[in-house]
Amino acid sequence: MADVNRGNRPLSPHLQVYRLPLTAITSIMNRATGHAMVAGFVLIAFWLLGAAAGGGLWDCANALTRSWFGWIVLVGSCWALWYHFLAGIRHFFFDAGRGLEIETARKSSIAIIAGSVILTLLSLIIYYI
Known part of the structure; x- marks a missing residue:
């Protein structure tokens, strides 16, 4: 039997309705970055293997690492x-019951997002100096 009081609401919530x-x-990004770091580790491992x-x-390894893709x-x-790293620090505080x-x-x-961008830029500046 259909719910007559439902109106125009969707049957189940989805990302187009809820933000x-x-x-x-x-x-979610913390989990995704954990997996994304593997790409960099594989590239560095390939470069070290090529060096050895x-x-x-x-x-081949040096050309790939120095290319725009690398x-x-x-x-x-x-x-x-x-x-x-920054999200992991925040989770330590969450585990202690703080910042919830x-x-x-x-x-x-916001601090994690801004901090990660700033620290990445500082890393690039230090690298190119």
Whole structure:
């Protein structure tokens, strides 16, 4: 039997109706950055393997690492590493029962995003100096 009082509401909630809070987005991003760092680790491992093997493998690994694609992967991995690190610190506080208020959690989410971008830029500046 159909619910006559339902009106125009959807049958089940979905992302087009409900907006995820910033804390949920940063929590999802924490998991995603954990997986995304693997790309950078694989590229660095390939580069180190090429350095150890020498010859043609070194030329291939060095060219890949120094290409625009390698630069994007390494910068993205650097950002993911800083983001994951800062989010991990926040989760230590959450585990201790601190910072769980809605406004405090929202501010810490903003701090994680801003901090990861700033630390990535500082890492790039230090690298290029």
